[in-house]
Amino acid sequence: MNTPVSHPSQISETNKGAIGSQISETNKRAIGSQISETKKGAIGSQISETNKGAIGSQISETNKGAIGSQISETNKGAIGSQISETNNKKGAIRSQISETNKGAIGSQISETGFTDLRNRITELRNRITDLRNRITDLRNQQRCNKVMKEHSVKNLIFSSSCTVYGDPKYLPVDENHPTGGCTNPYGKTKFFIEEILKDLWKADPDWNIVVLRYFNPVGAHKSGRIGEDPKCIPNLMPYCAQILVGKMKELKVYGNDYDTPDGTGVRDYIHISDVATGHVAAQTKVEEKCGLKIYNLGTGQGYSVMDMINAWTGQGYSVMDMINAFSAAAGKPVKYRIIGRRPGDVASTYSKPDLAAKELGWKATRGLNTMCEDLWRWQTMNPDGFNSNGPTHKKHKLTQKI
Numbered sequence: 001m002n003t004p005v006s007h008p009s010q011i012s013e014t015n016k017g018a019i020g021s022q023i024s025e026t027n028k029r030a031i032g033s034q035i036s037e038t039k040k041g042a043i044g045s046q047i048s049e050t051n052k053g054a055i056g057s058q059i060s061e062t063n064k065g066a067i068g069s070q071i072s073e074t075n076k077g078a079i080g081s082q083i084s085e086t087n088n089k090k091g092a093i094r095s096q097i098s099e100t101n102k103g104a105i106g107s108q109i110s111e112t113g114f115t116d117l118r119n120r121i122t123e124l125r126n127r128i129t130d131l132r133n134r135i136t137d138l139r140n141q142q143r144c145n146k147v148m149k150e151h152s153v154k155n156l157i158f159s160s161s162c163t164v165y166g167d168p169k170y171l172p173v174d175e176n177h178p179t180g181g182c183t184n185p186y187g188k189t190k191f192f193i194e195e196i197l198k199d200l201w202k203a204d205p206d207w208n209i210v211v212l213r214y215f216n217p218v219g220a221h222k223s224g225r226i227g228e229d230p231k232c233i234p235n236l237m238p239y240c241a242q243i244l245v246g247k248m249k250e251l252k253v254y255g256n257d258y259d260t261p262d263g264t265g266v267r268d269y270i271h272i273s274d275v276a277t278g279h280v281a282a283q284t285k286v287e288e289k290c291g292l293k294i295y296n297l298g299t300g301q302g303y304s305v306m307d308m309i310n311a312w313t314g315q316g317y318s319v320m321d322m323i324n325a326f327s328a329a330a331g332k333p334v335k336y337r338i339i340g341r342r343p344g345d346v347a348s349t350y351s352k353p354d355l356a357a358k359e360l361g362w363k364a365t366r367g368l369n370t371m372c373e374d375l376w377r378w379q380t381m382n383p384d385g386f387n388s389n390g391p392t393h394k395k396h397k398l399t400q401k402i
């Protein structure tokens with residue numbers, strides 16, 4: 001998922017002036033109309049030829065087909081055979097099945113079969129929406145590059161992601177690690193855009209481009225006024241926060257059989273405000289006429305899913321500790337369960353952030369406790385995200401010592 005909504009607004013408070021002065025009101029209007037009139041057709045057709053077709057056919061071939069047949073094989077078949085078994089023995093069984101039992105059988109079918117089917121359809125829908133968003137990202141980047149060039153604005157900071165590294169060949173990951181072996185569509189889009197930007201700079205070295213590869217941003221602005229308001233399935237920490245305010249039922253932990261200390265996935269979680277200060281440092285860098293530069297934005301520290309769950313409470317690391325502590329924090333039982341691995345997840349990834357420290361003079365300064373404290377403040381002050389009317393969940397007090 002997904003770049004959190006919080007950074008643009010945090011960054012804009014700090015950088016607005018600098019960026020705004022590069023693009024005047026007049027240019028903005030000119031840029032807008034040029035995109036819509038002149039470029040739309042040309043760019044649109046490139047995308048539809050190159051990307052949409054390829055991605056579209058992959059969806060229909062790989063996903064729809066695969067998922068469709070899984071549904072029919074696993075569910076329909078299973079349900080079908082249960083029904084036909086029941087029906088074949090109808091005569092014999094009918095007399096034994098009372099009205100009450102019929103109801104029980106019916107609800108078993110709907111629970112096991114139809115719920116599963118519904119979940120799979122939702123998953124397929126989410127994937128298609130995700131791919132659509134990726135195509136839009138690519139199209140927007142191409143438009144942005146063209147228009148910037150036409151108006152001689154050649155300084156650019158690009159928000160990339162650690163997912164361009166794919167499943168790391170070594171840890172911690174530095175900027176020289178090979179890219180492109182991405183395990184999900186989001187990572188591929190970031191990788192493609194990075195490649196486009198490299199070509200752009202090779203063709204015209206007047207460009208100054210800083211590519212920032214974020215690791216896993218979490219947290220919110222310390223004021224509690226700016227935070228993440230996920231519109232689709234949230235990342236791990238927003239999901240935890242939403243469980244505590246009763247908006248989600250349970251956390252599904254995607255696999256505990258990875259080759260990591262406790263078996264769950266390990267990530268380099270970084271406070272969103274540190275990501276924002278990374279952008280401010282990058283802004284200074286592009287103004288120095290830096291050419292093309294690439295930096296990791298991470299803390300260098302890997303945490304597992306269980307570490308992150310426990311970080312909310314300051315309690316121990318076992319599953320039972322986590323359940324008890326979460327329940328105490330929320331004032332009601334909180335459920336979570338371990339399920340299978342999520343396709344596209346890697347076991348571990350965390351950064352070597354030394355280059356950013358050396359060349360940008362930037363370092364992440366906020367620890368895990370601050371990430372949790374700030375995220376929790378945002379969530380309690382805004383239980384319904386940006387549509388909230390203020391704090392309504394005061395009773396959900398976090399027991400974490402911060």
Ligand SMILES: O=c1ccn([C@@H]2O[C@H](COP(=O)(O)OP(=O)(O)O[C@H]3O[C@H](CO)[C@@H](O)[C@H](O)[C@H]3O)[C@@H](O)[C@H]2O)c(=O)[nH]1
Nearest residue numbers: 001002161163186216217235236239252253254265305345
């Ligand atoms: O409900 C959940 C959600 C996540 N996880 C696990 O938690 C870890 C972190 O997952 P998540 O928060 O979804 O982030 P990633 O999958 O590591 O990365 C996503 O989020 C990053 C930060 O926004 C982006 O940079 C990546 O491109 C994007 O794939 C992984 O081990 C997941 O398996 C769970 O167990 N249950």
